[in-house]
Amino acid sequence: MRALIALIPVLFSAAIAAAPASAQSLIRDTEIEIMLRDYTDPFLEAAGLIPDDVGLYIIADPEINAFVTQGQNIFIHTGLILEAENPLQVQGVLAHETGHISGAHLARTGEAMNQAAIPMFATMGLGILAALAGEGQAGAALMASSQQFGALQFFSYTRTQESSADQAALRFLNETGTSPAGLLQFFERFRYQEAFSAARRYPYFRTHPLSSARVTSLREGVASSPFVEQAAPPEEVERLERLQAKIYGFMAEPGHVFFRYPVTDHSLPARYARAVAYYRDAQMDHAREEIESLIEEEPDNPYFYELYGQMLFESGHAAESIEYHQRSVDLMPSAPLLRVNLAMSMIASEDAEYLEAAGQHLRVALDIEPDNSFAWYQLSIVHERNGDTPRAQLAIAEQAFAVGNNGRAIQFAARAMPHLEVGSVDRFRAGELMAVAQARMADEAPRQSRRDR
Structure with missing residues (x-):
């Protein structure tokens, strides 16, 4: 039964x-x-x-x-x-x-x-x-x-x-x-x-x-709605078309993208889709041409700079991608993901002069999104390269806690805690992580037991 x-x-x-x-x-x-x-x-x-x-x-x-x-x-x-x-x-x-x-x-x-x-x-x-x-x-x-x-x-x-x-x-x-x-x-x-x-x-x-x-x-x-005949604003129609082109560029096979958005189509959504498809198809010269045409048309659009930075970073040009990610952050400083992208490029460039700025961008991003596990991982790299292993371990504990890996969070917080300054915020946070993660595990144990029956 x-x-x-x-x-x-x-x-x-x-x-x-x-x-x-x-x-x-x-x-x-x-x-x-x-x-x-x-x-x-x-x-x-x-x-x-x-x-x-x-x-x-x-x-x-x-x-x-x-x-x-x-x-x-x-x-x-x-x-x-x-x-x-x-x-x-x-x-x-x-x-x-x-x-x-x-x-x-x-x-x-x-x-x-x-x-x-x-x-x-x-x-x-x-x-x-x-x-x-x-x-x-x-x-x-x-x-x-x-x-x-x-x-x-x-x-x-x-x-x-x-x-x-x-x-x-x-x-x-x-x-x-x-x-x-x-x-x-x-x-x-x-x-x-x-x-x-x-x-x-x-x-x-x-x-x-x-x-x-x-x-x-x-x-x-x-x-019966008084707004039934009200059409969507033209700018929202254009916005959706752009994002549909962007999504299709990333989700569909490049050949399908070029069929749906042929080179004869010079609209902004078509160029947006082709820029992504060319980059995914390793045709970087064409990808650069398309994205640069978009930036020329809208020089204050942070998403175009973000895409250009992503293209360069993922094609092995981390140092070159920094200026484009930096421009996207300058245009939209409150967007945490844009700061994480910039920090990642700075870290990947392996230029020690960027480490302080990378850490600052990650801390701002984490103030906005404290559960961003990838940002915590990137911050752990910054701490480790600076020779601050205890704070690197604490960042790994934060990463584990953000994804629900309570055992790993406890493990790394326990490693970090003895080496963190007594009375410091970091030491307090390590203890807090351990306590909350242990409480989570205790709360999950009965449910797991019921599932195992």
């Missing part, structure tokens, strides 16, 4: 999985993150939420999907951004996901799964009784259908959640003066997915099941 109980959440979690596990990774990009934040934060505020408390993550995956998980965290696939026909469609989806957070739907999913298990168990029990009574064929049929009964009840609950999130999204869109037409366009564009089997649907429509009643209700709500 223990094995059977353990199987139930597996069955349901498989049914509601947000996306396939393969070919996925989280990516960081300042330009994309800022656009998504600009779209999402007004909806969070309209929902009475604090934007800084809600995580927003980008998954490098061509599938169309977006979902909420692990509390107040929104995940969006690059595929959804690429497939959007206008900014209003992206905004509509983000407003919908905000509706899931404000409705605490994730917290209630576990209860729904437990309720859905009741008919599953009942049907399975009837099948066992039928088999024991000698009706083997009938018993097998009942047991085979037990998962379907449970899934039907669970998805009935899911559709209720989706309708609730739709209505919340309409309210947030109206309160922020944003046309809700994009949300309806997005759903109607993929309405055909309703006729597909679950296995053939896009991940978004497996976890956000459509129904005729749901679309009809949404259509009525959109029609």
